[in-house]
Amino acid sequence: MITHPVFGGLRHFTAVALLASAALAQVPFTIGNVVVVRVGDGAAALSSAATATFLDEYTPAGTFVQTIAMPTVASGLNQPFTNAGSSTSEGFLNVSDNGLFLLLAGYSAAPGTPAVPTTTSITTPRVIARVDLSASIDTSTTLPDAYNGTPAAPPITSFNGNPRAAASSNGIDIWTSGNGTAGSNGVRYVTFGGNSSVGLNLGAPGNTRVVSTYNGNLYTSSASTVNQGVCQVGTGLPTTAGQAVTLLPGFPTAAGPSSYDFYFANPSTLYVADDRAQASGGGIQKWALAAGTWTLQYTLSGGTGYRGLTGQTVAGVTTLWATNGNALVSVVDTGAGSTFTSLVSAPSNTAFRGVRRLGKPTTLQRITASCGAADIFSSGTGEVGTDVITTVLNPLGIPLIGYGLSAIGFPALPGCSCVFVHNYAFVVVGSPHVLSLPNQPALAGTQLWIQAVDFVAPGGCNDPLLTLTDGYTFLIQ
Numbered sequence: 181m182i183t184h185p186v187f188g189g190l191r192h193f194t195a196v197a198l199l200a201s202a203a204l205a206q207v208p209f210t211i212g213n214v215v216v217v218r219v220g221d222g223a224a225a226l227s228s229a230a231t232a233t234f235l236d237e238y239t240p241a242g243t244f245v246q247t248i249a250m251p252t253v254a255s256g257l258n259q260p261f262t263n264a265g266s267s268t269s270e271g272f273l274n275v276s277d278n279g280l281f282l283l284l285a286g287y288s289a290a291p292g293t294p295a296v297p298t299t300t301s302i303t304t305p306r307v308i309a310r311v312d313l314s315a316s317i318d319t320s321t322t323l324p325d326a327y328n329g330t331p332a333a334p335p336i337t338s339f340n341g342n343p344r345a346a347a348s349s350n351g352i353d354i355w356t357s358g359n360g361t362a363g364s365n366g367v368r369y370v371t372f373g374g375n376s377s378v379g380l381n382l383g384a385p386g387n388t389r390v391v392s393t394y395n396g397n398l399y400t401s402s403a404s405t406v407n408q409g410v411c412q413v414g415t416g417l418p419t420t421a422g423q424a425v426t427l428l429p430g431f432p433t434a435a436g437p438s439s440y441d442f443y444f445a446n447p448s449t450l451y452v453a454d455d456r457a458q459a460s461g462g463g464i465q466k467w468a469l470a471a472g473t474w475t476l477q478y479t480l481s482g483g484t485g486y487r488g489l490t491g492q493t494v495a496g497v498t499t500l501w502a503t504n505g506n507a508l509v510s511v512v513d514t515g516a517g518s519t520f521t522s523l524v525s526a527p528s529n530t531a532f533r534g535v536r537r538l539g540k541p542t543t544l545q546r547i548t549a550s551c552g553a554a555d556i557f558s559s560g561t562g563e564v565g566t567d568v569i570t571t572v573l574n575p576l577g578i579p580l581i582g583y584g585l586s587a588i589g590f591p592a593l594p595g596c597s598c599v600f601v602h603n604y605a606f607v608v609v610g611s612p613h614v615l616s617l618p619n620q621p622a623l624a625g626t627q628l629w630i631q632a633v634d635f636v637a638p639g640g641c642n643d644p645l646l647t648l649t650d651g652y653t654f655l656i657q
Contacts, residue, residue, distance in 0.1 A: 206248045208314045213245060214238050214490065214501050214537050216508055217271045217284060219263050220530035226265030230293035233263045233271065233286060235311065240499075240537070242508065242523030248315050252291050257320040257373075259288040259307045263533070264297050264342070268455075268505060269359075271533025272345035272390045272441060272488065279541035279561060281351040282311040284534060285343035285358065288322060297340035301328040301364060306343040308354055310372060313538075322375045326368050327360035341365075345390045345534070347398075348372075349417055355380075357391035357400050367391055367400050369419045380413060380423040388425075393417065394444045395569050395612075396557045400425065401440055401452070406433040410442050410452060416573075430467070430474035437461065441489035441534065445498045446567055446614060450474065451513075453502055455485035464489060464502060466513065482509055482520035488535040494565035495619040503532040539563065543655040549599035549631065551592075552640035552647035554579070556632045562654040565619030570630055572611035572649065577637030579611040584629040592648060596641035601651030602629030617656060626656045 209215065218234045220226050232252055237245040250261040263270045263286045274283045287296050288307040296304065301324050308321040329341030341360035348354045352372045359365050366381035367388055385404035391413075392399055398413040402425075409431030414423030427433065428450075443451045448469040456462030462485025466477045480500070488503035498513045501523075508524040526532045543562040550556075554575045560568035572579035584602025592598040611632070617623070631651035634640065640647025 206246055206315045209538055211538050211540050216535045217273050217533040218530050219265055219271055222527050222529045225529050228264050228266050228295045230262035230287055230289040230291055230296040231265035232291050259319045260290055261286045261307055261309050261319045262289050262291055267342055270342055270344055273534030273536045274347040274392055275536045276348040276351050277393055278350050279539055283346040283348050284309050285346045285356055297342050298329040298331045298338040308346045320373050323377050326364050326377045327358040328364040347392045349393055355391050357388040359387040367413050380418055382422050382424050390441045395559045403438050408432045408437045409439050428474050440487040443489050443491040445493040453486040453489035455487045458483055478516035480511055480518050490536045492537050501535055503535045505531045540657055543657055544652050547601055547651040549601050550650045551598040552634055554634035554649050556649035558630055558652040562657050564617055564623055568615045570613050572632045575634045578635040580607050580609055580633040580635050581613045582607045582631055592646040593641050598641045598646055598648040601631040623656045629653045
């Protein structure tokens, strides 16, 4: 295991000076690298006070690339961004579905603000940081109504309001998770640059851990009440109140698990970081979906529990990177006995929190072509060796998904608003469908089209056999 090059073997004042230089010299992120949230600059022991936060970029093998410092003072609409140094449940990282932005949640507080989780969100707004691939930081999105804490007022003790994670589909629509006083907790929705949020939960859990999106749906982890694992929030990507938060079938309802970050390798394979000790079931759990129920397959054990988790799945092989506060590790899933590789140790007086691998931005583009009630949603990046997942939404008949190699763009029938997007080179029955792209770089630049048919469904063209959805096109990259 190597140490952080900015800190290793140096005095604190020298480390801080070098860190400042590294931040000024920041360059665009490199696709394929891994980004880690680091809390603390190494100058003092971590505490509940607001603490400087950094994004450290590494190669997949753990070679240091650069450090990007989050702002600690206000500038125009941008707010300071800090995390509580000793709050292990904070500082998680997400990449937007389109691959263009990193997102994380924190406090609009200067470093050193004491007991920052107990501050009220009206006086110390919670803040969302959006960082683009050029490493430009925007912290103008504030939440004065979310994850509210309360300071101690004897005989009443203090209550922590922790902003934990932020996720987005496009960099504009943002979902958050955390804990706080009633009415300010749970999964929430805000738009980029906004200063108020919508609480989505219809009920429990109010104490939510890591929020993330996958394949057009919204998820959060929890270890609260009967929600001991990963939960789905509503259907699709909801933006209004009253959403049911439903534990994925098969995950436990009895207290004990301690689930944090998670990674979907595909629609039926889910990895979950559990921060319990190894002897108690901690590590990286692998879950599989069959017949509507998720089942724990095995736990990858690196000798400890983990909280941050990210992954890459190419041609069915999954590589994972995880953090536990003290270190960044990686593991290739070859089975229950997979070997972990220690990559980087967190410097003294710092902690590693969230982690994300930077994949290529998606090439998927939607094409307006529909008629009838059915809709379509496709997700993926279009990278060789990865999956593009297509789901037919609200079908009234039999959903058929077609793929084409040539664009057509012609009306299905005279006088009909339905448009055939492509030539339907092949068609599959049912939804969703996973198109696994071969791991062949020579395919890069090939363009594909996707469109669904809601077969024998009313409300479409003159001939109900031709009820069509919108389409998608993408370049294999």
